[in-house]
Amino acid sequence: MRALIAAATGLAVAFALVLTITAIGAPSGETSPKPLLTTVPKHP
Amino acid sequence: MRRKASLVLLAVAVFCAAMSPLLRWYAFPRLVKIPPNQYQDAVLEAKNPTLIDYGTMKAKKVPKVTIVQTLKGNVEASERIEKNDGDSSRDVVVWDALSYVQDAEGKMVSKIPERYIFDAHSQEPVHATGEMVDGDPVKREGIEFKWPFLTEKRDYEYFDAQARITRPIHYKGTQDFRGVRVYYFEQTIPWTKVPFPKTMPVKGITPESLAKTGTTRWYTTVRKFWVDPTTGAPVYGEEIQRNELRGGTLLGGRDKVTVFAGHVKMREDYIKSTVDLVKSQRVLVLLMTSYLPWGLLGLGVLLLALALWLEARSRRPGDPAPTAAAEPEPQPANA
Numbered sequence: 001m002r003a004l005i006a007a008a009t010g011l012a013v014a015f016a017l018v019l020t021i022t023a024i025g026a027p028s029g030e031t032s033p034k035p036l037l038t039t040v041p042k043h044p
Numbered sequence: 045m046r047r048k049a050s051l052v053l054l055a056v057a058v059f060c061a062a063m064s065p066l067l068r069w070y071a072f073p074r075l076v077k078i079p080p081n082q083y084q085d086a087v088l089e090a091k092n093p094t095l096i097d098y099g100t101m102k103a104k105k106v107p108k109v110t111i112v113q114t115l116k117g118n119v120e121a122s123e124r125i126e127k128n129d130g131d132s133s134r135d136v137v138v139w140d141a142l143s144y145v146q147d148a149e150g151k152m153v154s155k156i157p158e159r160y161i162f163d164a165h166s167q168e169p170v171h172a173t174g175e176m177v178d179g180d181p182v183k184r185e186g187i188e189f190k191w192p193f194l195t196e197k198r199d200y201e202y203f204d205a206q207a208r209i210t211r212p213i214h215y216k217g218t219q220d221f222r223g224v225r226v227y228y229f230e231q232t233i234p235w236t237k238v239p240f241p242k243t244m245p246v247k248g249i250t251p252e253s254l255a256k257t258g259t260t261r262w263y264t265t266v267r268k269f270w271v272d273p274t275t276g277a278p279v280y281g282e283e284i285q286r287n288e289l290r291g292g293t294l295l296g297g298r299d300k301v302t303v304f305a306g307h308v309k310m311r312e313d314y315i316k317s318t319v320d321l322v323k324s325q326r327v328l329v330l331l332m333t334s335y336l337p338w339g340l341l342g343l344g345v346l347l348l349a350l351a352l353w354l355e356a357r358s359r360r361p362g363d364p365a366p367t368a369a370a371e372p373e374p375q376p377a378n379a
Contacts, residue, residue, distance in 0.1 A: 006051040010058030018066040022074040028119050029081035036114040036142035037085055038155065044085070044317035 046358035053351035061344030068337040076193055076332055077164035078137045082117040087314050088281070093306025095147060098246040101295065103302040107148045111308060115139045115189065118159075125161060125172045135164035138174075139189070143205075153304075154241045158205055160188055167192040167276065169203075177205045178242050185210040191269075191276035193329060195227055202229075206263050207236045219270065222319050224279055224326075226270040238263045259292030261303065274326040274333075279319050283308040 088111040095106045121138040129136065139160045145153040156178045161170045169175075169184040176182055186201025202213035213231035220226070240251035240261050254261075265285040269278045287303035295301055310318070 002047075002051055003054055006055040007058045010055035010060075011062050013055075014059045014062035014066060018063065018071050022071050026075065026077075026079065028123065029079060031081055031119045032083035032116055034083055034116070036116055036140065036144075036157070037112045038142075038144050038152070040087060040110050040112055040146065040150075041085060044314050 046354050050351045050354035050358065053347050053354065057344045057347035057351055059344075060340040060347060064337040064341040064344065067332055067340070072332045073165050076329055077135055078117075078162075078190070080117045080119045080122040080135070080137050080164065082115065082137070082139070085112065085114045086318070087112055087311040088283075088308045089311050090306030090308045093304060094302050095153065095306075096289070096301060096303045098244070098249060101301060103305075109148070109153060109304070109306060109308075110146050112142075112144045112146075114142050114144075116141070121159075121174065122161075125170065128172070129170070134170075136170050136172075137162055137164045141189070151245065152243075153245055155243050156205065156241055160184065162187075165193065177208055178239070180208070180239065182208050190278065191229075191271050191273075193274070193276050194333065195271055195273040195276045197227060197273075200229070202231050202267070204231075204233050204265070204267075206265070207233055207238050209233070209236065213267065213269070221270045221279055222315070224272055224319060224322065226279055227273050229269045229271060231265075231267040233263070233265045233267070235262050235264045237261070254294065257292040257294040259289050259294040262288045262290050262300075272322045272326055274329045275322055277318075277322050277325065279322050280310055280315055282310070 090109045090111075092105055092107065093109050094103050095109060096103050116139065118138040118140050121140075122136045125136045125138065126134065139158075139162075141158040141160060142155060143158075144155045147153055158177050159174050161172050161175050162168060163170055167187050167190060169186070169188075171183050175184065184203045186203050188203040188205065191200065197215050197218070199212045199214045201210050203210045211231060211233060213229045216228045216230050218225060219228050238261050240254050242251060244250060244254075263286070265283055268282040270280040271278050284307050286305045288300045289295060289303055290300045
């Protein structure tokens with residue numbers, strides 16, 4: 001019974017962690033202020 | 045004590061084993077995606093191409109033509125589309141792109157703006173207001189600029205912005221490109237009638253004035269891409285392109301005049317920077333698809349074995365029971 005509880009705990013923590021991380025996601029950030037180029041850049 | 049340790053190990057083992065598929069099949073499609081604020085530029089050059097002189101309407105050899113391609117993620121537009129999208133879980137990326145072409149003297153040859161809207165993870169096109177090529181509304185099918193993450197060894201549908209058509213781009217094999225294992229793709233667009241660019245290099249010449257002469261523009265290209273299959277990002281690209289004006293009164297009795305004919309290749313410094321960028325990004329993707337899932341699975345199996353071993357040792361006959369010392373057997377009262 002205790003082994004079953006231990007396994008269920010591990011499983012629950014894994015689901016909670018992955019669901020939390022994916023729910024938070026990555027921030028969108030802001031549109032770059034740099035323009036669409038009409039001159040040839042010297043370097044990347 | 046051993047029993048407690050084995051139970052903790054069992055919990056951690058199950059945690060690791062569960063994390064492995066969760067990361068690969070649940071977290072990966074949701075977390076690994078093109079950021080909506082991406083900004084990227086690339087410079088491509090055609091050495092000794094043929095280019096039309098609109099003053100004389102004759103084609104001539106020029107030393108060089110340069111194409112500056114910029115991709116800029118429009119965060120506000122992507123958020124607006126996501127809000128109006130029926131599928132609320134979908135992350136959308138809006139790329140405002142510009143292909144600016146100039147000759148060796150720095151004079152503008154053409155500039156074609158585009159708006160490309162796509163799913164941030166799958167690269168599937170998303171159709172929304174504003175999707176366009178050179179101001180013309182389009183409904184893209186297939187991919188453009190980039191392949192999906194975990195690119196497969198198969199043909200893809202690729203959108204050609206000049207012709208506004210989608211045609212297959214064929215997988216032609218796996219190669220080593222500057223230390224990166226890449227998939228080589230090739231697409232041929234046969235001679236196709238295409239619209240004139242909205243912005244022409246000579247004042248007074250407009251697409252409308254050209255159309256009135258009955259002259260039409262035709263285009264063919266062989267497009268080559270070397271794609272990193274992990275990120276789906278092209279590390280190098282080439283194009284063998286030909287543009288012609290055909291028929292009408294503009295050509296003074298000639299059947300056709302070459303507008304542009306050349307072999308366009310990415311500039312060397314941009315190849316290096318693209319390869320470096322892709323090499324760094326592919327590690328992040330591999331972390332989610334390979335390193336962490338396999339590592340966690342291995343660790344889970346190892347910890348499970350350790351937990352079982354500890355459990356077995358704690359139950360081995362002959363070993364003093366862990367609780368024996370703490371709780372002595374009750375003695376008969378008359379002993």
